[in-house]
Amino acid sequence: MAEFGIDFKDAGFPDEVAMPEKVELRQWAAIIKYADHFLGCDSLGQHMAYSLDTPASVVFGATYPENTSYAKSEKFNHIDLGQMTREYDPIRITMDERISRKQEQIMTMTPEIEDYVVAACNGDPIEE
Numbered sequence: 001m002a003e004f005g006i007d008f009k010d011a012g013f014p015d016e017v018a019m020p021e022k023v024e025l026r027q028w029a030a031i032i033k034y035a036d037h038f039l040g041c042d043s044l045g046q047h048m049a050y051s052l053d054t055p056a057s058v059v060f061g062a063t064y065p066e067n068t069s070y071a072k073s074e075k076f077n078h079i080d081l082g083q084m085t086r087e088y089d090p091i092r093i094t095m096d097e098r099i100s101r102k103q104e105q106i107m108t109m110t111p112e113i114e115d116y117v118v119a120a121c122n123g124d125p126i127e128e
Contacts, residue, residue, distance in 0.1 A: 039121055041107065042068070050076070057121040061106035062086050079120045081113065082106045 029048050032038050038049035038056040042063045049056040050070050057077040070076045
């Protein structure tokens, strides 16, 4: 969900990065409203899911637990991928998506991380 595209290939990411284009916020809201479950990162999608009463699993990386939204919501499952590796890095709001890459590797999806996220979404016991 972005207003502008990010050239992931130029930033050194593999070709497999998916980024839907030309989907308006109203369309995203409809998709999230009628979804059985929202899975996404700490972003606008989670706020839409909360406001539309859609159950959600939200993946966090650089965000500290005390800064997570809806921490007490019974409909939200928070999946913290940064708990062992995150470092303090002030958030910068800028059009340049490459300004700070300090926490970038936290959200890299490996097969093991994918299994972890799927297990968390399913409510399965998770081995740390």
